[in-house]
Amino acid sequence: MSSTLEHDPRVVAEQQGLRGFVASLGRRLREGDVGQLPVLLGLVVIAIIFQRASHGLFLTPFNMVNLTSQMAAVGTMSVGVVLILLLGEIDLSVGIVSGMCAAVMAVLTVILDVSPAIGLGLGILTGTAVGLFQGAWITLFGIPSFVVTLSGLIGWQGVLLHVLGRNGTINLQDPLILGLANTYLKGATAYAVALAFLLYVAGGPILAQLRRGRAGLVAPMSFVVARGAVVSAAVLGAVFALERDRGVALGLVFLLALIVLMDFVLRRTRLGRMIYAIGGNAEAARRAGLPVQRIRVLVFVLASTLAAWGGMLGASRLRAVNQSAGQGQVLLNAIAAAVIGGTSLFGGRGSVWSALFGILVIQSISNGMDMLSLQNSIKMMVTAGVLLAAVTIDAILRRGRQASGR
Amino acid sequence: MVSAGIERKALLQLEGVGKRFGAVQALNDVSFDVRPPEVVALVGDNGAGKSTLIKVIAGIYACDSGKIRWDGREVSIRSPNDSRSLGIATVYQDLALCDNLDVVANLFLGRETARPRGPLGVLDEIAMESRAVQVLRRLSVKIPSVRIPIASLSGGQRQSVAVARSVLWDNKVVLLDEPTAALGVAQTKEVLELIKRLRDDGLGVVLISHNLADVFEVADRITVLRLGRFVGTYDAKTVGREQLVALMTGAVPGIPEHADPTASDLAASTAAPLPPAGGTAP
Numbered sequence: 001m002s003s004t005l006e007h008d009p010r011v012v013a014e015q016q017g018l019r020g021f022v023a024s025l026g027r028r029l030r031e032g033d034v035g036q037l038p039v040l041l042g043l044v045v046i047a048i049i050f051q052r053a054s055h056g057l058f059l060t061p062f063n064m065v066n067l068t069s070q071m072a073a074v075g076t077m078s079v080g081v082v083l084i085l086l087l088g089e090i091d092l093s094v095g096i097v098s099g100m101c102a103a104v105m106a107v108l109t110v111i112l113d114v115s116p117a118i119g120l121g122l123g124i125l126t127g128t129a130v131g132l133f134q135g136a137w138i139t140l141f142g143i144p145s146f147v148v149t150l151s152g153l154i155g156w157q158g159v160l161l162h163v164l165g166r167n168g169t170i171n172l173q174d175p176l177i178l179g180l181a182n183t184y185l186k187g188a189t190a191y192a193v194a195l196a197f198l199l200y201v202a203g204g205p206i207l208a209q210l211r212r213g214r215a216g217l218v219a220p221m222s223f224v225v226a227r228g229a230v231v232s233a234a235v236l237g238a239v240f241a242l243e244r245d246r247g248v249a250l251g252l253v254f255l256l257a258l259i260v261l262m263d264f265v266l267r268r269t270r271l272g273r274m275i276y277a278i279g280g281n282a283e284a285a286r287r288a289g290l291p292v293q294r295i296r297v298l299v300f301v302l303a304s305t306l307a308a309w310g311g312m313l314g315a316s317r318l319r320a321v322n323q324s325a326g327q328g329q330v331l332l333n334a335i336a337a338a339v340i341g342g343t344s345l346f347g348g349r350g351s352v353w354s355a356l357f358g359i360l361v362i363q364s365i366s367n368g369m370d371m372l373s374l375q376n377s378i379k380m381m382v383t384a385g386v387l388l389a390a391v392t393i394d395a396i397l398r399r400g401r402q403a404s405g406r
Numbered sequence: 407m408v409s410a411g412i413e414r415k416a417l418l419q420l421e422g423v424g425k426r427f428g429a430v431q432a433l434n435d436v437s438f439d440v441r442p443p444e445v446v447a448l449v450g451d452n453g454a455g456k457s458t459l460i461k462v463i464a465g466i467y468a469c470d471s472g473k474i475r476w477d478g479r480e481v482s483i484r485s486p487n488d489s490r491s492l493g494i495a496t497v498y499q500d501l502a503l504c505d506n507l508d509v510v511a512n513l514f515l516g517r518e519t520a521r522p523r524g525p526l527g528v529l530d531e532i533a534m535e536s537r538a539v540q541v542l543r544r545l546s547v548k549i550p551s552v553r554i555p556i557a558s559l560s561g562g563q564r565q566s567v568a569v570a571r572s573v574l575w576d577n578k579v580v581l582l583d584e585p586t587a588a589l590g591v592a593q594t595k596e597v598l599e600l601i602k603r604l605r606d607d608g609l610g611v612v613l614i615s616h617n618l619a620d621v622f623e624v625a626d627r628i629t630v631l632r633l634g635r636f637v638g639t640y641d642a643k644t645v646g647r648e649q650l651v652a653l654m655t656g657a658v659p660g661i662p663e664h665a666d667p668t669a670s671d672l673a674a675s676t677a678a679p680l681p682p683a684g685g686t687a688p
Contacts, residue, residue: 265526271526276504281503285516348504
């Protein structure tokens with residue numbers, strides 16, 4: 001059996017083979033169905049600019065290790081933001097929740113002498129509780145998430161200051177907590193992790209197409225094979241480079257594992273399907289019998305929990321928690337990363353990979369400008385410019401999608 | 407009985423149903439039945455109570471009075487789930503599709519094939535896609551691919567997907583609310599053909615439409631409502647278009663099914679109401 005239904009001459013069919021691949025790529029470009037292509041091109045441009053401006057210091061193993069370990073904390077928060085955006089909601093409290101939960105963990109482990117593992121667990125559970133509270137408030141009273149999480153942004157900051165009390169800064173010394181962001185994988189371990197990652201990212205789609213083909217469904221192979229080859233080369237090249245310095249940061253491994261897990265949940269499970277459906281048309285989802293309110297609460301819980309986990313990674317990297325934890329640009333960067341990566345602000349469109357690519361863009365710019373010793377003022381203006389460019393590209397692509405009926 | 411050929415049994419049967427919203431009696435002593443396989447059209451002017459009646463059957467509103475029978479057994483429909491579990495599917499005017507999801511995802515929305523049970527069940531995309539292709543082909547629904555988002559489909563194709571979703575689940579009665587309202591000529595024809603195929607598959611189709619041309623094209627019987635009251639149910643082959651308009655607007659008083667036809671002026675006309683539905687019921 002083949003899935004080509006009766007042919008409609010108005011529709012451009014997908015051709016097989018290389019010609020079909022090129023043709024469908026061109027059509028996708030014109031129609032704005034480009035996925036992660038703009039952000040990947042942006043990354044290449046950014047890398048070239050900083051590589052030249054820094055006289056070859058940007059793309060060195062040393063700086064790549066710095067960059068990848070810098071991005072783990074906010075990247076983790078951004079994964080939660082993607083989930084929220086897919087529902088068509090917003091969470092303005094992720095930044096401060098990360099700081100507040102880190103403060104809870106620091107007070108527990110350093111001042112109250114709770115064991116580090118329990119302290120980390122309780123810190124993360126604090127995030128879970130915050131998400132449950134905000135999500136329930138939003139759904140019970142039907143208040144826009146913007147307002148509830150804005151009040152969270154202010155309120156949790158108060159809690160953060162209150163929890164830290166007179167200790168303006170708490171230094172962390174426990175090896176387990178510091179190990180989260182300051183451990184690097186080298187040699188066989190690093191390559192084993194890379195292979196496991198590639199098995200999912202490159203191998204998974206090829207396997208899926210093979211199974212579709214066996215079941216008699218249309219299964220174009222060229223695209224997934226080409227993409228798998230490119231991704232494999234990129235990942236193995238990156239591990240090779242990182243390995244020549246300190247190695248693959250554990251924080252990055254955590255982030256990639258989280259992304260793989262959430263990608264699977266979003267694309268392959270009933271829960272993911274429900275999240276996309278609610279973001280696309282909440283009323284249709286409700287009429288189809290989906291537990292819309294419960295899923296909403298669950299996603300807010302996930303986002304706050306991931307924010308708390310990001311806060312732990314951030315505290316570990318900084319080796320301290322202070323009164324400005326999770327503030328400043330953390331929130332903006334977490335949301336900007338998701339949007340720059342291509343997740344729509346209007347719900348239902350996007351993928352968890354946008355957190356990875358978006359945070360790569362933001363961290364590259366930040367890291368590159370640090371390298372050029374530019375001032376914070378300039379960094380903020382440039383980051384704003386990139387965010388504006390990203391949403392503009394999204395808006396233009398949207399117009400292309402609409403013109404082609406997507 | 408009458409010489410109406412094979413007397414089909416009423417699967418869904420409403421008797422003397424009433425529904426009041428505050429001071430407004432939206433439905434008053436309405437009787438209506440569906441005898442699969444058939445297409446029964448529900449017509450009436452604006453405010454006649456068509457949508458209210460559909461919503462009573464779909465479980466959106468619970469009726470205040472009257473009886474509902476399913477397969478001869480008295481049932482109560484208090485929620486959309488009650489209606490759904492009987493085997494009644496409803497396709498609303500706004501279709502309730504997710505634009506961002508593909509055709510397969512929309513067809514199976516809320517009832518995905520997945521293992522294990524529960525929200526973390528892994529979707530069996532191959533099984534769902536095969537089943538989707540099979541059903542769409544059986545209904546001769548023309549769409550470019552089952553893997554494109556609903557947003558890229560035309561209005562008629564979306565309507566077809568929405569209807570196909572209602573037959574995917576072994577439903578026995580399908581309620582269609584103005585399925586051709588927003589469609590062009592060719593797309594309307596496509597959807598009407600689809601409605602006929604549903605009947606040929608053995609389903610009971612309830613069609614709400616303002617468009618009498620559509621009604622005459624597909625309907626076997628026509629039930630007329632006016633101002634929340636039941637006017638009559640007529641054989642689509644014998645009732646004339648002008649008569650139907652007159653019945654809808656109240657220019658001619660209708661004859662309820664259960665009234666004695668000879669008591670009315672219309673008795674002699676071709677618009678003779680059909681025999682009562684309960685003919686074969688116990």
